[in-house]
Amino acid sequence: MRVAQISIRNFRGIRDGTLLLPNHAVLVGDNNIGKSTVLEAIDLVLGPERLARRPSIDEHDFHAGDYLDLEGKPVPIEIEVVVVGLGEDQIVYFKDHLEWWKESTQKLLDSPPAEATDELDVVAALRVRFRGLYEAEDDDFSAETYFASPKKDDGSLDPFRTRDKRICGFLYLRTLRTGSRALSLERGSLLDVILRLEEKQLRMWEEILEQLRVLPVAENPEIGITEVLANVQTAVRDFVPMEWASNPHMRVSDLTRETLRKTLTVFIATGAKRLNGADYSAPFHHQGTGTINTLVLALLSIIADLKSNVIFAMEEPETAIPPHAQKRIIKSVCGKSAQALFTSHSPYVLEEFPPEQVVVLTRHDGTLQGFPACLPPAVKPKKYKEEFRKRFCEVVLARHVLVAEGRTEYDAFPEAARRLHELDPGGFRSLEAMGVAVIDAETDSQIAPLCAHFRKLGKTICAVYDKQSPTQKAEIEAVADHSFEGPGHGFENTLLDGTAESALRRFAKRLIDSDEWPNHLVSQKPTPAVDLVALKASLKQYLKWAKGKGGAADLLSDCSQAEMPQYVVDVLAKLNETFDSNQAKLAQAPLSQSTSQPAVAPKSEVEPTPSEQSSLMAAVKASATKVVSADVTSQAPKGSDTSK
Numbered sequence: 016m017r018v019a020q021i022s023i024r025n026f027r028g029i030r031d032g033t034l035l036l037p038n039h040a041v042l043v044g045d046n047n048i049g050k051s052t053v054l055e056a057i058d059l060v061l062g063p064e065r066l067a068r069r070p071s072i073d074e075h076d077f078h079a080g081d082y083l084d085l086e087g088k089p090v091p092i093e094i095e096v097v098v099v100g101l102g103e104d105q106i107v108y109f110k111d112h113l114e115w116w117k118e119s120t121q122k123l124l125d126s127p128p129a130e131a132t133d134e135l136d137v138v139a140a141l142r143v144r145f146r147g148l149y150e151a152e153d154d155d156f157s158a159e160t161y162f163a164s165p166k167k168d169d170g171s172l173d174p175f176r177t178r179d180k181r182i183c184g185f186l187y188l189r190t191l192r193t194g195s196r197a198l199s200l201e202r203g204s205l206l207d208v209i210l211r212l213e214e215k216q217l218r219m220w221e222e223i224l225e226q227l228r229v230l231p232v233a234e235n236p237e238i239g240i241t242e243v244l245a246n247v248q249t250a251v252r253d254f255v256p257m258e259w260a261s262n263p264h265m266r267v268s269d270l271t272r273e274t275l276r277k278t279l280t281v282f283i284a285t286g287a288k289r290l291n292g293a294d295y296s297a298p299f300h301h302q303g304t305g306t307i308n309t310l311v312l313a314l315l316s317i318i319a320d321l322k323s324n325v326i327f328a329m330e331e332p333e334t335a336i337p338p339h340a341q342k343r344i345i346k347s348v349c350g351k352s353a354q355a356l357f358t359s360h361s362p363y364v365l366e367e368f369p370p371e372q373v374v375v376l377t378r379h380d381g382t383l384q385g386f387p388a389c390l391p392p393a394v395k396p397k398k399y400k401e402e403f404r405k406r407f408c409e410v411v412l413a414r415h416v417l418v419a420e421g422r423t424e425y426d427a428f429p430e431a432a433r434r435l436h437e438l439d440p441g442g443f444r445s446l447e448a449m450g451v452a453v454i455d456a457e458t459d460s461q462i463a464p465l466c467a468h469f470r471k472l473g474k475t476i477c478a479v480y481d482k483q484s485p486t487q488k489a490e491i492e493a494v495a496d497h498s499f500e501g502p503g504h505g506f507e508n509t510l511l512d513g514t515a516e517s518a519l520r521r522f523a524k525r526l527i528d529s530d531e532w533p534n535h536l537v538s539q540k541p542t543p544a545v546d547l548v549a550l551k552a553s554l555k556q557y558l559k560w561a562k563g564k565g566g567a568a569d570l571l572s573d574c575s576q577a578e579m580p581q582y583v584v585d586v587l588a589k590l591n592e593t594f595d596s597n598q599a600k601l602a603q604a605p606l607s608q609s610t611s612q613p614a615v616a617p618k619s620e621v622e623p624t625p626s627e628q629s630s631l632m633a634a635v636k637a638s639a640t641k642v643v644s645a646d647v648t649s650q651a652p653k654g655s656d657t658s659k
Contacts (some may be wrong), residue, residue, distance in 0.1 A: 016105065016183065016324050017354035018057060019116060019140070020097040023383065025078045025090055027052045032383025035121050037372050039349050041357040041365060042385070044376035045414040045450065049383050050358040053376075054187060054328045057356075060096045060145045060160055061185035061326070063177050071158035072147040078381060082149040082156070091148035095163060097123065098141045098183060100353060102324045108182050109141050112162040112173065116140035141183075143175045184325035186315050186352075190334065201276045205314035209321065223275060283310075305335035312344060319351040327352035333361035342367055362408040366400060375411060377473030386472045392464035406454065413452035415594065416469045418462055418495070420480040423506045423558065423567045425455040428479060430568035431583050432590075438576055443587060449594040451477070459483065467494040479586060481506060497593060499586045507558045510567055511551045513580025519550055522570045526557070533560055 022033040028049050042050040058065050065071065074080055077092060084090050099116045106113065115124040118136040131137060142163040150157045160175040167173075200206055282296040283306070289295050299310065312329075319325050332344045338361075345367045349355045359365060365373060373388035388411055390399055399407065410416050419425040428446065435443035446453060454469075456462045459480055466476045478495040481504050492498045501509045511519070523541045526532045532540050539553040558566045571579060 016098055016100040016102065016326060018061075018096055018326060018356070019099045020095075020121070021053065021057060022093075022095040023053070023056050024093040025081075026056055026092045026094060027076055027078065028378065028381070029056075029383045030078050030381025032378070032385075034374065034376075034383070034385040036354075036356065036374065037387070038353075039355045039368065040372050040374050041359050041368050042374050042376055043359065043365065043388075043412055044378075045412070048376050048414075049378050050376060051190070051330055053383075054330060054356060054358065056094045056145075057096060057185065057326075057328060058187045059147075059158070060094050060143055060175075061098075061180055061183050062187060063180040063185070066158055066160065067177070070156055072156050076147070089148040089151075091146050094145040096143055098143070099138050100324075101139050101141060105141075105182055105324070106139050109179075112141060112164055114140045114142055114164050144172075184322045186318060186325055186327050188311065188315055188327075188329040190330040200279050205311070205318065206281075207276075209314065209317050224272070303335070305337075308335055309340075312348075316347060316351060319348075324353045325351075326354045326356070328356040330358045331360070332357060333359060333364055338363040360412055362404040365408055365411070366403045369396075370399065373411065375472045379473075384473060388472065389468075391468050393461060409452040410454045410469060410474075411472075413450060413474070415449065415451040415475040416477065417446065417451050417453045417590075418456050418465050418469075418476065418478045419453055420456055420459050420462055420478075421506065422455055422457075422562050423510070424479050425453055426565045427506070427510065427567040427571055428583065428586070429453055430565075431571045431574075431579060432587050434572055434574065435576060435579075435584070435587060443591055444595075446590070449590060451590065451594070459487065463487070463490040463494055466491060470494055470496075477590065481509075497589065499582075499589070502582055507555055507567070509582055510558070510570065510580055511555055513582055514570065514574065515578035516547055516550075518570070518574045518578040519547075519554060522573060523550060523554060525573070533557070536560065 017038055018036050020033065020035050022031075023029045024031045028047065029052055032049075034053065042053060044050055059071075072092060074082060077090065081090055097116060101109065101113075115132045115137050116122070116139075117124055117131075117134070118138065123140060123142070124131055124137065143160060144163050145158065145160050147156060147158040149155075160180075161172040162175050163172065281299045283299050283302055284294050284296050285302075287295045299307065302310075312332075315327070319327060327348050329348060332348075333341045336344065341361060341363045345355075345357070345364060348357075357364065370388040370390050374385045375388055376383060376385050378384070390396065391407065394402075417428065419428065432443065432446045436445050436448070454465065456465050462478055462480055466478055470476045475497075476495045477497040477499070478491055479499045479501070480491065481501045483491065483500060488498075488500060503509055503512070520543075524543070527540060536553070536556055539556055541550050541553045545553070554570075558570075560566075561569075571583070576584060
């Protein structure tokens with residue numbers, strides 16, 4: 016099964032929005048764009064234990080904090096999810112609430128004829144909703160989930176209960192993965208869930224209690240505690256009958272099942288040896304962040320194996336995990352789930368997905384949109400995969416894009432922006448600080464197609480290029496939000512003609528003194544006495560040779576603002592003006608809640624039953640080894656977990 020469509024209204028940073036999701040997907044976009052909010056919205060609808068948390072929603076879960084309109088009426092949070100790919104058992108279970116989804120149009124069938132359901136691209140679908148709002152009578156927030164179809168005669172809808180959600184099987188791994196509940200035996204922890212799914216019905220708790228009831232604690236008279244307790248009993252008998260407060264003694268905890276659930280802790284080898292040669296183990300929360308992440312993922316992997324047809328959502332799988340392990344995590348999760356949903360900023364994660372499974376999110380004035388990345392124009396799938404990490408990834412993840420005509424512009428403008436920021440921090444910012452990613456179009460004929468492609472993904476597009484014909488210039492301006500045409504043909508010429516003579520001579524001297532001048536251009540090596548025309552001719556040959564080595568960037572990195580080409584300074588000044596204006600608008604807008612955390616710490620998603628743990632740790636270790644080729648031991652224990 017999989018989530019085919021999700022619609023969100025008035026939830027955190029999203030005023031409204033509808034997304035179509037493929038079989039597997041990675042959600043990408045700038046920070047605070049709404050990636051985590053989408054997964055949290057799915058969890059509100061499908062998470063079995065999500066509504067058991069109190070409060071399920073709070074004031075900050077409403078868009079801009081508005082849970083009442085100007086007339087004092089409640090403004091609800093509304094989320095609708097369409098689930099398709101149901102298994103036979105699920106179709107039978109949900110038979111009274113099924114609708115039909117047409118894959119070719121990505122829409123629900125909303126009218127007869129009935130024979131349309133027999134078409135090959137029409138599949139059974141389940142549409143469920145979440146609704147949360149402020150209840151004035153209780154002065155609190157209510158939250159409920161229900162089937163969207165069919166409506167009863169009175170207009171009401173059947174509730175979508177916890178047992179129904181367990182049939183769907185939604186697993187959600189958030190960014191904050193301390194393992195504080197996952198690796199304990201508290202009710203609802205991942206260990207407890209696994210024991211329930213494996214249907215372990217041994218008398219674990221009673222056996223542990225029997226062992227602890229007879230375990231002597233501090234009974235050696237030399238310790239002194241027994242003497243103190245005896246004195247307490249004697250003193251008490253001065254006031255009450257003998258049978259009161261009789262025989263005080265020490266025991267481990269209060270010997271109840273609930274206390275044991277909270278007290279029992281998983282210990283893991285640290286890799287260190289004690290003085291007697293024995294392995295030293297420490298509580299799991301003393302392990303490294305990457306180890307804890309891997310253990311939590313391993314537990315969820317076991318649950319995915321035990322259940323069937325699950326939807327697995329995971330935020331930032333790259334957190335504290337090396338690149339090779341990130342790739343194995345992606346392959347493992349996708350292989351074990353009917354649908355895997357990720358959020359990520361890692362190129363190593365993104366390159367594991369075909370472009371149509373990379374969903375680029377944008378949000379304007381609270382309206383969320385998502386677009387499949389698709390292949391850029393004139394780029395073959397093989398080349399896209401080969402060049403994704405070094406050429407396309409940064410652009411896909413950024414909010415603003417600068418399309419540079421060639422490699423020289425690609426190198427020169429970022430370096431010039433950094434240099435101007437060093438010289439005038441108040442007047443200029445680096446492209447990175449403005450959220451601008453640069454892509455090399457490689458030729459002027461690809462500028463307009465690339466601008467059009469990334470503009471469709473909701474990016475703000477800027478373009479820098481040499482002087483073009485009127486037709487080409489018009490094509491670029493039609494698809495770029497901001498276009499900057501150079502004063503002449505060839506950026507090297509623009510660079511050399513616009514840079515001050517003092518900077519050119521200083522640059523040439525540095526190349527010669529550092530022995531960086533290429534041997535094949537030794538006949539054109541400039542001397543201190545060479546005139547300006549000859550100097551420019553020599554440096555032009557050098558810049559052409561150093562096109563792929565950042566020669567233009569090296570020249571600009573040593574210039575003052577007055578020495579830089581005016582064209583370069585003007586372009587960067589315009590970009591600063593444009594994006595400073597955007598930042599000012601954002602600063603005046605209501606604070607986005609797209610990544611705000613729930614008021615109550617996240618808990619596990621599935622209801623527990625007590626059982627035994629003896630056979631579990633071997634399964635955890637085996638699963639962790641499959642997911643990441645690394646031992647769960649860490650080289651040095653870290654501090655205790657303070658983030659519970």
